[in-house]
Amino acid sequence: MAAHASGQPGWRRHAWLVPAALVAVLIGLLCWGAWVYGYDPAWFTGSRAWWLPALETNQDWTMLAAMALLAASLSAYWWPRRRQQLPIGLISVVVMVLTAATLGLASYIPCRGRVSTTGVVFWILQLYVGQPPNIYQSVQPETAKALACGGAPPLALQLGQIAGLGATLIGAIAFGAVLWRQPLGRLQSRFARDATIVTGLSSLTIPLLKQLTETARSPRAIIVIEPEEDHALLEEARLTGARVVIGDPSSTHLLRPIICTWRGCALNHLYALRDNVQDNERIIDAATGILRRYQAVPDRHPHLVALIDDPRHADHWRGTHSGTSSVWFEDALSSAEATARGVVSRVLRAQPRHLLVCGDSTLTVAILLELARRAWEQAELVKAAAIGRAADPATPPPSDEPSLLPLDRIALLDLRAPDIKREYLASAPKATLESLPAVVAHPVRWHDLLLKTLDAMDPAQARQTAVIITESPPGSGVHEAGRVARLHPETPVFVLALAGAGMDGAIFDLLHPFEHGLLDEGEVPEDTWTRVARHWHECYRLSHPLPAGHPQSPARLPWPELDPFLKQDNILELRSILSAVAACGRQWAPVHLVPPGSVIELSEGDLDGIAIAEHTRWQQRRLAAGRPGEFVVPWAELPDHMRDGIRSHLVSQLAQLEDVGFVPIVPAGGPPGAARYERVGLVRASQLSEPLAWTTHAGEQMHGFAGDWHVVDDKGNMRTVSDPDFQASHEPAGDGRWRRIGVYRAWQVEQAVVIRTKEGKATAQQGDWVVEAPTGERWPVRNEQFGWSYRPTPGQPRRPEPPDQAIAPAATSSSTAPTISS
Structure with missing residues (x-):
């Protein structure tokens, strides 16, 4: 049962018996030889047995064989049980104490003469302090009987001296390790090459910890940080083989030497798994504060994972914390x-x-x-x-x-x-x-x-x-x-x-x-971003097949078979895109939390910048890894079809991110240059009883729905507005006219952008304005029209002068010049 529970074959758990039996036979042989030799020092020269030279006092190989078999038996006993955190130091000390005592008794009893039993025991105790009595050398043979114990010490006594002193040293080291366990654990953590930090011990997180230690390169690469020294699950955490450090997991003083060792950034994953979400956020904030001081490492992408059990909260947290850095990923883990x-x-x-x-x-x-x-x-x-x-x-x-x-x-x-x-x-x-x-x-x-x-x-x-x-x-x-x-x-x-x-x-x-748990069918769950990267790879390899034997075919293997370098590159590509989008002034957000009609798509210039940034990362990583190739060149040296292909692939990747719930938005309130403007002017409006199709001044097809309002201003510009938005932004002025009211934020765009309004996609050309309602809805307004329909609120800077550019031609599908403005 024990062998089955530990997951080890039974023969491995009993393999120690073979070297243990051999060392027992050898120790027995040494004891017998010491006993005979003590009474008759001439025994070696008087016997012609072929094996007798192995017991002579000057035989190094016999000593080395005995020590090797003893070490092998202890190692074979400990290795299959290493995750059970057996007190191997104490076991070694006991074995060596008994070995030294047995060898010492066999060597000293023939020499005791008239010495009391207490004296013999004292001789044995002296073996453990490295000062054994020189019994054999001190006896001077004067008579035939006095020849007993004359000459050099037997091999048994020589081995007993080593075993006794070794037991003392190992015991002292084990005692010091227990006494200095916490400082030693912190010191060892500083030298970790690939660290995974886990905080928060509970019945829910222990299975995850066990799986992490079983799948890690070494269980010692898993570092558990627990603030409570008497936590009920602390010993169970130690039994997994992970290092345990007692301290505040949100302390930068504690985290810094673990995350950033003398070799550089060593962090692979950080799991903040405490029951309190605020505690987990403090731990993540402390880690990001440390990582923020370092540049992105090409071959390392730390994942910071916070336990947020409510899947609704986890989804929101994940969306608002994505793409915040080019150094790390942030993700939420939910048991649901x-x-x-x-x-x-x-x-x-x-x-x-x-x-x-x-x-x-x-x-x-x-x-x-x-x-x-x-x-x-x-x-x-x-x-x-x-x-x-x-x-x-x-x-x-x-x-x-x-x-x-x-x-x-x-x-x-x-x-x-x-x-x-x-x-x-x-x-x-x-x-x-x-x-x-x-x-x-x-x-x-x-x-x-x-x-x-x-x-x-x-x-x-x-x-x-x-x-x-x-x-x-x-x-x-x-x-x-x-x-x-x-x-x-x-x-x-x-x-x-x-x-x-x-x-x-x-x-x-x-x-x-x-049952509820944090594992996915017994395995560590795939984090959100690895899942996205895996899907990107699978879609690309299926849509870009290569014949067998093609030089690029290893890059088209299924994800489980993919080379680790290429697998990691897919994840780094995702990080690069997320952070490059954020560098454009965007913020990643869950799709279902984005106000309708507020999404502003990335401009052509933004897409080019993101594509260049990702290709540059890809090129530099391959050159650093010694993997040159035909297209491992700067962006400017790529052929046009390659640049177009990279950009097209980027657009599809962003579309897939949005499909799974992540969209880059302009933050509420607009970019830093946005200001508050008051709506002015009168319009005529009537409520629609049926849908209405109309076009913008740029010819874009828009749609109004029954119940919306059909709005026409004094310049003949028209649009449709939903009933709740119309009621909030207009007040009756009599005679079928309505006064435009409200203070809205607006900003002028430097390059053309597409806005997904409630009525359809509309483009704000260079120099036009984007207006944001208090509800978050946005729409474009031509620069000329913005000048007479909006005015700065008191204390706001004056509107900039319009750029010298041609105004786009008005739409021809109506007798007026339709626009999106209300």
Whole structure:
């Protein structure tokens, strides 16, 4: 059982018996030789046995063999048990003390003469302080009987002296290690070459810590920082083999020598896993404060991960902390999200066509979001594979040809099912929602309807149906799940169980209990940014296939088979793009938190700058690694088609980031040059009873909807405005006229940008203005029109003079000159 629990084959745990038996035989032989030699020093010369020379007092090889076998037996005993944190120092001391005592007794008893037993014991004790009595040399043979113990000490005594002094030294070192454990742990941490820091010990985080130590290059590369010296799980953390440092994990004084050693930045991951989110944020802030002083390391990308158990909070935190640095990544870890990944993977392996999700908990929405993400990823891979086949029909299809998820129908069974569906629709990005079949909500008690629903299916349909029960508190749905699994043994049933009751497989029929955790099917979960980088790579290799034997074919391998250098390069590419976008004055944000009609797309100049920055990083890293190539040249030396391809690929990468929920926005309030302006003027307006299509002065097609307002100013410019926005920005002036009111922020653009307004995409040309409403909505206004429809508020700087440029021609689809202004 012990061998199985430790994950080691039984023979490894018992291999120490072989060298231990050999060293026992050798020590026994040495003791026997010392005993005979003590009574008859001429014994060696009088015997002709072939093995006797091995016991002579001047034989170094016998001593070395005995010490080597002793060290081998101790090492073989400790190695398969090293993660159990056995007191190997104490075990070594005990073995060496007993060895020294045995060898000393066998050597001294023949020489005791009239010395008391206490005297002999004193002789033995002197072995442990390195000052053994010179019994053999001090005896002067005067008679035949006095010849006993004459001559050089036997090998047994020589080995006993080494074992005794060694036991004392090892004991002193072990005692000092315990006494100075904390300072020693901190000192060792300073020399870590590749450190992963973990803070926060709990029943939820210990499995993650164990997996980190098992998959790390060395368990000692994992450093646990715990402020409580008497924490109940501290010893269990030590049993994993990780280094444990006692101290405040948010202290820069403690973190700095661990993160940045004398070799440079050593941090790989930092997991802030304390129960309190504010504590985790303080730890992350302390780490970023240290990393901010250093430039980006080409081959290192520290990941700073904060435990935020609420998936809603985790999603928001992740979005607002992305792309903040070119040195590190920040990510949030949620047990609901990690559990959802594992459950969805197990469910999809069953290839169901129908899915019934029962219960109301944060895990329910997390599972729906994960399903949508998986469906989108597979759809993108299928699309990429189709592009690759069209580009090169002669190249055989990949062995891992992607396919769409088999799901045709997803149903929610719970009294709160409509609200669960609403939250799911409000949380998932539009692209992922469109990839998953529509979710049907049934506001019923799932305990009453689940079995009836399955009973009403024909056997073939029931076999193609899977059930997920996420009822909270954990374990409350196990009873009903067991009944469903027993009555429908061919239907997979996955149920949230109590902690410790989860299993990798089915316990009977197809009942699969699972539990909350931070692991993804027993593995360290893939962080958000590695997942994005992996998907980018898979889409690129499928859309750009190469024939077998091509020099570039190693770069087209699937992610698990990819060279670590190339795998890391994909992650660094993502970091480069995120930070380059942020350097353009943008802020990454979750899509569902962005106000409608407020997104300003990156300009052509921004895209060129980001593409150049990423290519320069890519080129410099390859040159530093000694990997030159045809296109490993500065941006200016690339052929036009390569520059166009890099830029086009960047656009697709940004689109995929937005599809999974991350969009770069101009921060609320606009760039630093934005100011407050008061709206002036009168307009005529009428409410639409049907949709209206119209065009901007640049010819862009826009759309108004029934209930919106059709607004025309005194210059004949028109637009449509939604009813809530119109009511907030206009007041009646009589005779069908409305006065424009309100103070809005605005700024002039230096290069053309596209704004995604509520009515459609509209372009602000160079010199035009972008206006931001208090709700966050934005729209472009021509420079000429801005001059008479807005005026600076008191205390604001005057509007800059208009640039000397031609005004774009007015649209010709109307008798007036339409624009986006209200």
